[in-house]
Amino acid sequence: MRTIRFLLQKEFRQIFRNRSILAMVLVxxxxxxxxxxxxxxxxxxxINLVIIDNDHSSYSQQLISKITASGYFxxxxxxxxxxxxxxxxxxxxADLLLEIxxxxxKNLVKDNHEQLFVAVNAINGTKANxxxxxxxxxxxxxxxxxxxxxxxxxxxxSQAGVEITTSNWFNPYLDYHLFxxxxxxxxxxxxxxxxxxxxxxxxxxxxxxIEQINVTPxxxxxxxxxxLIPFWVLGNVVFTLGLVVAWLAYGIVPAGSILxxxxxxxxxxxxxxxxxxxxxxxxxTQQQAMFIMFFFIMIxxxxxxxxxxxxxxxxxxxxxxxxxxxxxxxxxxxxIVLKGSxxxxxxxxxxAILLFALxxxxxxxxxxxxxx
Amino acid sequence: xxxxxxKSFTRWPAAQNAVNDMKQLYTFIRKEFxxxxxxxxxxxxxxxxxxVQILIFGFALTNEVxxxxxxxxxQAQDVASQQLISKIEASRYFDIAYAVMDRxxxxxxxxxxxxxxxxxxxxxxxxxxxxxxxxxxxxIADAADPNTATTLTSYITSIIQDYIASQEPYQITPQIRxxxxxxxxxxxxxxxxxxxxxxxxxxxxxxAVSIVREKETGTMEILLVSPFSPLMVIxxxxxPYLLLSLINVIxxxxxxxFVLELPINGSIPLLFAESILFIITCLTLGIFISVxxxxxxxxxLISLMGMMLPTILFSGFMFPVENMPLPLQLIxxxxxxxxxxxxxxxxxxxxxxxSAIWKETLILAGITLVLLFVSFKSFKIRLS
Numbered sequence: 015m016r017t018i019r020f021l022l023q024k025e026f027r028q029i030f031r032n033r034s035i036l037a038m039v040l041v042x043x044x045x046x047x048x049x050x051x052x053x054x055x056x057x058x059x060x061i062n063l064v065i066i067d068n069d070h071s072s073y074s075q076q077l078i079s080k081i082t083a084s085g086y087f088x089x090x091x092x093x094x095x096x097x098x099x100x101x102x103x104x105x106x107x108a109d110l111l112l113e114i115x116x117x118x119x120k121n122l123v124k125d126n127h128e129q130l131f132v133a134v135n136a137i138n139g140t141k142a143n144x145x146x147x148x149x150x151x152x153x154x155x156x157x158x159x160x161x162x163x164x165x166x167x168x169x170x171x172s173q174a175g176v177e178i179t180t181s182n183w184f185n186p187y188l189d190y191h192l193f194x195x196x197x198x199x200x201x202x203x204x205x206x207x208x209x210x211x212x213x214x215x216x217x218x219x220x221x222x223x224i225e226q227i228n229v230t231p232x233x234x235x236x237x238x239x240x241x242l243i244p245f246w247v248l249g250n251v252v253f254t255l256g257l258v259v260a261w262l263a264y265g266i267v268p269a270g271s272i273l274x275x276x277x278x279x280x281x282x283x284x285x286x287x288x289x290x291x292x293x294x295x296x297x298x299t300q301q302q303a304m305f306i307m308f309f310f311i312m313i314x315x316x317x318x319x320x321x322x323x324x325x326x327x328x329x330x331x332x333x334x335x336x337x338x339x340x341x342x343x344x345x346x347x348x349x350i351v352l353k354g355s356x357x358x359x360x361x362x363x364x365x366a367i368l369l370f371a372l373x374x375x376x377x378x379x380x381x382x383x384x385x386x
Numbered sequence: 387x388x389x390x391x392x393k394s395f396t397r398w399p400a401a402q403n404a405v406n407d408m409k410q411l412y413t414f415i416r417k418e419f420x421x422x423x424x425x426x427x428x429x430x431x432x433x434x435x436x437x438v439q440i441l442i443f444g445f446a447l448t449n450e451v452x453x454x455x456x457x458x459x460x461q462a463q464d465v466a467s468q469q470l471i472s473k474i475e476a477s478r479y480f481d482i483a484y485a486v487m488d489r490x491x492x493x494x495x496x497x498x499x500x501x502x503x504x505x506x507x508x509x510x511x512x513x514x515x516x517x518x519x520x521x522x523x524x525x526i527a528d529a530a531d532p533n534t535a536t537t538l539t540s541y542i543t544s545i546i547q548d549y550i551a552s553q554e555p556y557q558i559t560p561q562i563r564x565x566x567x568x569x570x571x572x573x574x575x576x577x578x579x580x581x582x583x584x585x586x587x588x589x590x591x592x593x594a595v596s597i598v599r600e601k602e603t604g605t606m607e608i609l610l611v612s613p614f615s616p617l618m619v620i621x622x623x624x625x626p627y628l629l630l631s632l633i634n635v636i637x638x639x640x641x642x643x644f645v646l647e648l649p650i651n652g653s654i655p656l657l658f659a660e661s662i663l664f665i666i667t668c669l670t671l672g673i674f675i676s677v678x679x680x681x682x683x684x685x686x687l688i689s690l691m692g693m694m695l696p697t698i699l700f701s702g703f704m705f706p707v708e709n710m711p712l713p714l715q716l717i718x719x720x721x722x723x724x725x726x727x728x729x730x731x732x733x734x735x736x737x738x739x740x741s742a743i744w745k746e747t748l749i750l751a752g753i754t755l756v757l758l759f760v761s762f763k764s765f766k767i768r769l770s
Contacts, residue, residue, distance in 0.1 A: 131560075139575060150560055312435070321704065327447070353497050
């Protein structure tokens with residue numbers, strides 16, 4: 015115990031001595047938490063729409079005014095040929111094109127059905143998908159209205175009607191920040207914890223001070239624990255700062271138990287720090303450690319379900335995400351903060367993270383060699 | 387005394403100097419290559435990173451929503467509700483995970499975290515449908531993820547309405563075509579993004595760190611006191627990374643063409659010319675950072691936080707720039723990768739020519755010139 019206390023004293027002194035790094039570690043996450051959710055806004059609005067109205071009938075005009083009134087679309091062009099509209103899409107001036115065919119109104123009344131042609135610039139998949147969804151919804155509403163106008167009330171009554179009521183739980187106003195902030199906080203904690211530990215041991219290797227520790231009777235697990243605990247404390251500080259920022263800037267207060275949230279973070283930090291230590295035992299220079307960490311954290315973030323849903327991934331990729339600690343944290347953060355999930359709900363994920371922590375730290379201790 | 391034939395050379399000192407300079411430069415570049423090639427692990431990551439990223443983006447990430455797990459609370463248990471449920475089951479967007487027996491079950495399912503949507507059929511659904519011509523279905527979405535919730539709600543609404551309204555008159559069906567990217571894959575959006583990200587990583591971070599390391603270990607002093615011009619020291623540092631990043635560009639393009647089947651629609655020489663311009667921008671950025679910092683960790687943190695994050699944030703390949711608040715949109719204009727990203731997207735995906743991207747090219751060149759000027763101004767021959 016005494017050994018660890020001295021080691022801790024040394025580590026904390028080193029952390030507090032390097033003011034510029036310490037400031038960066040504490041200020042950067044706070045700034046990022048302010049800026050990132052503003053930037054990472056996938057809420058799709060202001061979709062630029064270009065319309066080719068070949069019909070010029072009262073129905074087509076009614077449809078157009080309904081679309082522009084919906085609030086999702088901005089009418090950027092009103093052209094006469096498909097080619098012109100496509101040109102606007104090529105120049106990124108329009109995202110979506112709606113072509114109303116000749117005789118739209120006439121055919122609808124005569125043949126009982128009519129088609130509209132919609133083309134979406136799908137390079138940005140999210141925007142394309144939601145744009146198409148919104149437009150279909152508006153067209154469906156318009157369809158209902160036209161039907162009401164066309165069918166005599168008596169006949170309409172004989173039609174079967176289903177009213178679909180939808181409700182959005184946990185985020186009734188569909189606020190995108192609510193979705194992003196917990197996820198971003200998870201990423202920040204991972205990055206700070208992972209990078210700091212990975213660089214730390216390697217720096218001692220590069221500067222040569224690790225030799226001085228290696229010749230002392232300090233046990234391997236003492237050394238690893240001495241490195242682990244300070245950054246664990248630092249990680250908790252960063253996480254707490256993040257929660258405060260989320261509360262002050264975005265008004266997000268965890269719906270579930272804060273204690274449970276911290277409990278999970280405590281175990282999670284052990285796992286991430288263990289991973290950082292493991293990387294640093296394999297590296298010789300800070301540059302190497304930096305790049306290897308960057309490589310893995312990049313994969314962890316991309317496969318973590320922060321931006322794209324894990325459900326939509328192919329099966330093999332879903333299996334890969336089970337080995338990704340970040341995906342568990344992002345999940346749990348959203349579960350506890352937004353939905354107020356309890357201990358029983360997060361227990362399987364907590365178990366998985368505990369397993370990660372044990373395996374990674376044991377591996378790091380085994381792989382750390384006092385003799386080269 | 388010099389032999390006669392050597393004297394003849396001294397008559398053109400300028401030429402002789404030039405030859406010597408070239409030789410020295412060559413030697414220095416060889417030294418730098420030795421540095422880079424010796425560090426196998428970093429090299430492996432440098433070449434592995436683009437490959438892994440392309441594969442992840444190409445095969446794992448998609449914006450399409452499918453296989454969303456849902457629960458059904460069927461209080462009616464009649465013909466109509468069963469028919470609708472099997473319709474929902476048949477769609478590729480939804481997987482019915484299980485049926486729940488009460489409202490509390492729905493909440494518990496959401497809290498467990500793997501359910502995205504719940505559909506509730508009230509009692510006597512079929513009866514109401516047939517006799518009062520008015521039945522209700524309640525759809526509850528897990529709006530923790532707002533976009534997925536919107537998409538799924540719309541999908542399920544259209545499935546239900548298709549079922550109910552297939553007999554109704556006056557149908558307007560929108561025929562939707564997705565241009566450039568029919569399967570809504572992430573790749574067309576991400577390949578140009580990965581290119582700017584990797585070039586940024588190699589050129590900015592590697593260059594900055596490798597110069598600062600010489601400062602930290604003290605070898606920079608030795609290089610600077612040598613008769614070799616300090617400017618050349620810096621240039622010889624940059625050249626290996628220029629070549630490495632070109633190899634990376636080629637790898638990414640080959641992978642995206644042959645593995646992701648995302649062909650280059652525009653001119654390949656133009657794409658390479660623009661890439662070299664962007665690489666030079668990044669190298670000057672790296673040199674600028676190295677001039678300003680003295681420790682590797684600071685150089686890394688600055689390149690990571692100051693360069694990588696803005697690239698991810700503001701280039702528009704992950705987050706739509708037009709959704710950001712105005713100050714952030716303005717900031718995005720000084721991020722070089724934003725312009726490069728737009729250029730690559732225009733050439734690769736849309737197959738446009740130089741006339742469509744001359745403005746972006748000009749801006750990128752302007753940024754490079756400003757950076758070059760600033761780093762030259764602040765470059766000091768003496769260390770302390």
